[in-house]
Amino acid sequence: MSSSQSTDFNPLAGLAALVFPGAGHLLLGRPKRAALVCTGVMGLFLFGLLIGGVDAIDQRNDKIWFYGQALVGVPTLAVNYIHQNHFKATDPANPNLIRSGLPGEHRVVQNGQAVWLPLTDEQIADGMGPPNVPGLGRINEIAMLSIVLAGMLNLIVFLDALMPTPERSVRTPKERGDA
Amino acid sequence: MMTLAYTPFIDALPLHDIWYLLIVPMTIFLAIGYKGVRCTHLKRYPREVSIFIVQILGIMALLALSFIVLVDFLIPMLAPMPA
Numbered sequence: 001m002s003s004s005q006s007t008d009f010n011p012l013a014g015l016a017a018l019v020f021p022g023a024g025h026l027l028l029g030r031p032k033r034a035a036l037v038c039t040g041v042m043g044l045f046l047f048g049l050l051i052g053g054v055d056a057i058d059q060r061n062d063k064i065w066f067y068g069q070a071l072v073g074v075p076t077l078a079v080n081y082i083h084q085n086h087f088k089a090t091d092p093a094n095p096n097l098i099r100s101g102l103p104g105e106h107r108v109v110q111n112g113q114a115v116w117l118p119l120t121d122e123q124i125a126d127g128m129g130p131p132n133v134p135g136l137g138r139i140n141e142i143a144m145l146s147i148v149l150a151g152m153l154n155l156i157v158f159l160d161a162l163m164p165t166p167e168r169s170v171r172t173p174k175e176r177g178d179a
Numbered sequence: 180m181m182t183l184a185y186t187p188f189i190d191a192l193p194l195h196d197i198w199y200l201l202i203v204p205m206t207i208f209l210a211i212g213y214k215g216v217r218c219t220h221l222k223r224y225p226r227e228v229s230i231f232i233v234q235i236l237g238i239m240a241l242l243a244l245s246f247i248v249l250v251d252f253l254i255p256m257l258a259p260m261p262a
Contacts, residue, residue, distance in 0.1 A: 021212075033215050033216065033221075036212070036215030036224070037212055037215040037216060039208070039211050039212065039215075040208050040209065040210075040211040040212015040215055041212050043204075043211065043212070044205060044208045044212070046188075047204055047205065047208060049188045050192065051191065051194060051201065053189050053191040053192075054188065054189050055191065056191075087189075132190055133185075133190040133191055136191070137195065138198045139191055139192065139194055139195060140191065142198060142201050143191070145205075146205050150208075153209065153212045153213060156216055156217075157212070157215075157216055160216045165219075
């Protein structure tokens with residue numbers, strides 16, 4: 001076994017892995033693994049976002065899913081922040097309810113607070129509506145699942161960055177002493 | 180606000196008819212990430228990723244087939260519905 005890299009308990013690398021996928025392995029001096037891990041985790045994350053839209057990450061409506069998704073780190077927290085603050089607004093009938101827009105509504109900021117207001121037929125004909133189209137049914141489930149899988153994968157990556165396994169290279173038959 | 184055009188990463192894609200095919204890219208990304216950590220020799224990485232993808236998709240296809248046989252053939256045989 002050949003190893004020039006540290007395999008000691010490394011909390012800094014673990015923390016980096018939780019902040020952004022692959023950052024932990026980059027800190028450990030394993031750039032190839034960092035790139036592969038980042039491709040896998042961010043691929044799952046972006047794929048979920050691509051098919052489910054910004055609605056796939058929702059701290060308010062899909063709380064339990066969000067706990068799994070949050071393991072991806074900063075990307076999930078950033079998307080959730082944007083979703084909650086730029087795509088949701090208060091229900092005009094119930095000021096305590098913050099929700100996504102329905103067809104026939106548009107988002108207006110009044111006195112610093114975003115609210116949903118109904119559109120006229122002319123405005124709807126002009127193409128006005130809520131800022132995003134939420135995913136429904138299976139597509140929404142698959143999108144959320146993809147991002148949760150990214151989170152679960154990043155948990156494995158975090159553990160590997162925290163307690164790194166030694167790097168090994170493939171030994172040739174000559175090195176193994178085979179004829 | 181205009182919403183007529185599809186905006187990537189903001190709006191959901193209407194893929195309801197081909198939802199089962201979405202497992203393929205998910206499996207590929209999962210295998211790339213998982214084997215990036217678990218593969219002990221990076222020289223063997225492409226081979227291990229390919230095997231992992233085939234294993235996941237194969238087992239999922241077998242599970243789907245088993246459930247089709249169970250729901251469409253075995254259950255109607257064991258507990259036929261009254262005419």
